[in-house]
Amino acid sequence: MKDRLAVSRWLRFGAALLFSGAAGCLGAPADPADALKETLLRSGTIVEDLRYLCDEIGGRVTGSFGCERSVDWAIEKFRGAGIGTVRREEFQIPGVWDEIAARAEVLEPERFPVRVTAMAFSRATPPGGVTAPVVDIGSGFEEDFRRAGEKARGAILLLHSEILDSLERLFAEYLRLPEIVRRAEAGGAAAILEASTRPRGLLYRHVARFGRLAPLPIALAAREAFLRLTRLLEAGREVRVRLELDNRFGLNNTAWNVIADIPGRERPEEVVLLGAHLDSWGMGTGALDNGCNVALVIDVARRLQAMEPKPRRTVRFALFTGEEQGLWGSRGYVRAHRGEMDRHAAAVIVDLGSGRITGFSLGGRAELRPAVEEILAPVSDWSVGGHTEDAFVGTDNFDFLLEGVPNLVANQEAEPYLPDYHAESDTFDKVDLDALRRNAAVVAVLVRGLADRPERIGPRQDRARVAELLAATGVDRQMRTFEIWEEWEKRERGRKD
Template sequence: ALRLLRRGKRLQLTAKIDIESGGPYESYNVVAEIPGSEKPDEYVLIGAHLDSWGLGTGALDNGCNVALVIDVARQIKRLGLRPRRTIRFALFNGEEQGMIGSWGYTRTHAQELDRHVMASAYDIGSGEITGFFTGGRAELLPALEKALEPVRGLGPFTNLNAPIVGTDNYDFMIQGVGNLVAAQASANYGPNYHAESDTFDKVDLNQLRLNAAIAAAVTYGFAQMEVDWHRQTRAEIETLMQTTDLGKQMKSFGLWQAWQDGSRGRSK
């Protein structure tokens, strides 16, 4: 076959591949928090997914952002900051299988979701943070601009009032919780996406440190500020689906039916 290819011949290959699955297994999220000094029963969440694709070591997707979340917690503690609201740090499992860990979080903490002011997700490697997606919630934009003020020199930032599906903000969004997803320069994330080449040497450590500073500013800023938004109702979420491409994204990810039958997302 190799000789034929070298002579410019076109070949057709038929292959039979046996694929085995290990079956169901149990995994866990890792959740920690810094209690709020004034509003301990209100929450600002920062999260990243702990699992990775099986081919590589998952340094870009998503080990570097797991380190980012841990470093944000470490820096807030090191500086002795006391946020007004509780900051919750979540490392979700099962993201690659359909955001299972963050879905589980919203079910386990269902009684607290009314008091979740904002949930953010970091999931695009170590490329430069260029802004945030605000989930189609225009009311988050001025608050986000305010939170970014201390790190304005690391910008410019372009914030996009659009929903995004495919990472761990999703279940917060369809539960009506204000949510953010970091928009990042692709850098070397794309070429190594879900590949065996996703290894530690691809991580831009300097940029990751800068990203952690941005994430810390946003997280702490939302924990401190007064807010004028609420958790959306199911009707408001459905309006969001109609006025943006959220519904289309959900269908492309195979998530639409679970919303329609009420097994996933806010019920009322």
Template sequence: MKYRILLLITFLVPCFLFAQSDLYQLTGSLLADSPIEENLQYLCDEIGGRVTGSAANERAVDWALAEFEKAGVKAWKDPFPMPVRWLAKSCRLHLKGKDNFQPQVVAKYQSPPGTYQGQLIFVGKGQEEDFQKKAAGIKGNILLVETDLCLDISGLFAEYAAAAATEVLAKKHGAKAIVFMSSRPKKLLYRFITSKATENDMPQLVMAREDAKRCIRMLEGGEKLSARIELEAQTGGAFTAHNVIAEIPGSEKPDEVVIIGAHIDSWALGTGANDNGCNVAMMIDIARQMKKLNIRPKRTIRFALWNGEEQGYFGSWDYTKEHEAELDNHIMMLSVDIGSGAITGFFTNGMGELVDAVDEVLKPVEALGDFTQVNIPLVGTDNFDFMLQGVANLIANQKPARYGPNYHAASDTYDKVDLKTLKVNSAIVAALTLGFANLADDKISWKRQSRSEIQKLFDTHKLEYTMRMFNVWEPWIKGERGRK
């Protein structure tokens, strides 16, 4: 590994010969040996899964704060309200037919605890025509839904969309609960939010793919299966969670801010390695190396370890509310949240003016990748509320690597992280961040968008359905979320 890194550094040297000493030192330091791997291993193996509201989550917050402070970087815990607490305890599904068996299942977020009984009714892929065929038997019963195999990130979004549509139909037809076939093979289980997120009131489960196929064969063969769900969870009302915020003050324009972040929370079936522990470790390491090298950017660089992301981006949403008066001076926001696959460029989220600036600041590290910017808006991570506020926002676009099949799953563990690529990604993100922090005023051609401009962006890219899928459309329309 050290030999490969030395080759990269040697290849990069010519790119930095002209007034790029800070950037050269920073990227070189990030590509060389650093505590990033040790940090990630501690976060994953010693702390583990970090559901917002859990003791492990607060331990992770305290650990991250200590790491920033150990590096000499100013940092603080940033409190914000979470509307509900939901921590899984156990979930069992008992099936009775000619024989009795217990398939492997987990509950989706905010599934209400309790015991639920009914007939298991197979409704195909949960589309309108499937419900019409079984309409007479759905009310008061438990639905089993077939799911396509998930092979990549696009498959994840397709699964979210299909599940959201099924939820609406299940409610309409009076179903008692929904059991979704796992989209992953080898009995791999994972946890999602539902389309109603914190407002969900219907039990929703994910069943091991092989077990679900067994059930389907039995039901399609004419057998009847009665089902009993026993679901236990720790639940409660509103509570306080914490982001971790750190910053390196700007030397010339301290009121102007470049903010980069990754979410520190995760689900707890695995240990939140690719989603998103690896990029938490990245944020800490970039701040650490900047401080060690005494780099003084023109604008303030802020590092955010967001919390409550998995439940609906609550930590980053609260930041945009608390700092609303300052958002005109937030030059750029970046979210890194697609694991440890190689960065191939950045999503500029419908703000075409950003493309040239991103191209320019990446030139010094062009040896690290073939970068292409993608100017489409994404909904699904902590850039979202900055988009709702009209702030220029980016998401790192990454090769899928091991991200999709292990997403939110028991298999999202330290050994799945591409550690070599993580270090290269750190250098790329650092170059982008420092580049924006030092960008000449005449290179900043964009301004914060108005509400009407944001709405036009949503209309142009037909984002309403996706926003409804994550339960964020109505709050936007009602003026409860985003720019007024």
């Protein structure tokens, strides 16, 4: 009996050694979340993918050769990860825009150049440019225009800005411009020259209008030169400027999203989507916005494809284009897959550079919080519980929100992101690579958890519930500002029932 007990203990001990040794050789913990964390935190492929995308492809304006190259590259990357279902999906974009050249020169009282760049969807100036006196309209409020009066007619208007130091100021910058443009057009202005919100001559590009040309030329000026102009005006000098903007605008263009699927083992018809936008503006190389998160999506796909067992639901990876020009890629995806929205269990979007993920925006749906917290428990010691119940117009979750699909957007530390946002300085060297790897692990744990959870994290909302959410979160006001509310009202966009 003692001998048999000794043999039994020896066998159990030997088996334990065998399996622990096998686990050590495989280098992967048994728990899927631990395995994802271990592999993604030491990933080198995410760095090389980002370097290639930024340094060898570069800026990726939708409709440009660079953007088309990036689509081909992304397809190759997903296929190289072993994913069998990879495709490009086309969509229509009503207008694509790009800058060819931008110049400004002060002619009076002294001659000196001013560094400028056109705002996206700015109207071009006539050949030879616009030469006009400049008029200071302060922050562009109604009282500022009343103060300027008839002096604004035929003038180049100087529009002041605050230094960008928070996401709140960034959103305010976007939200104020459409109304200012309408006032300028009504007042007969020749053009708008806005001060850069970044110091030391840094220029960047924001969209002035979604998919349509603005009614007049709009340019961004280097902050220091802009302030020189205002000081000349304060000194009582008359200032005349020549502004030349040469832009390319094309109607009704075809563009492409990249889609890759890992089929679910039990419910392959149900989809959890992880997305980021592949396009960028062309001033920098689109590293923070949003190349680093393109590399993140591809690396998460690579790791999930290598794991067994696969999640219950299909995980779909979407790299959208047309985002910077007005969220056209994700809108096109939702339109093409509208009949399948009931089968979309969730959509997750990452679009705020490489700042550390602190939680997720729940798209105005507080009821999603318990499930998200449960799924993220394996990374709870990374301080990722800062979930918010806000909703907004601004990234590729928006059309999923309008369709009532549970949608999550990564909340990220903004400080490393804001100085280079949409700027000529948005290059590979600005990315925090360690934070990027960590973010990839957080997103992978979340997406796998969403896809493998027995129950969905929440139902698809009907149109009435979506309408209540839009009103409660203020998204309805944002939609009016951006001239897209009518599409919702006419049921041309969003859930119809």
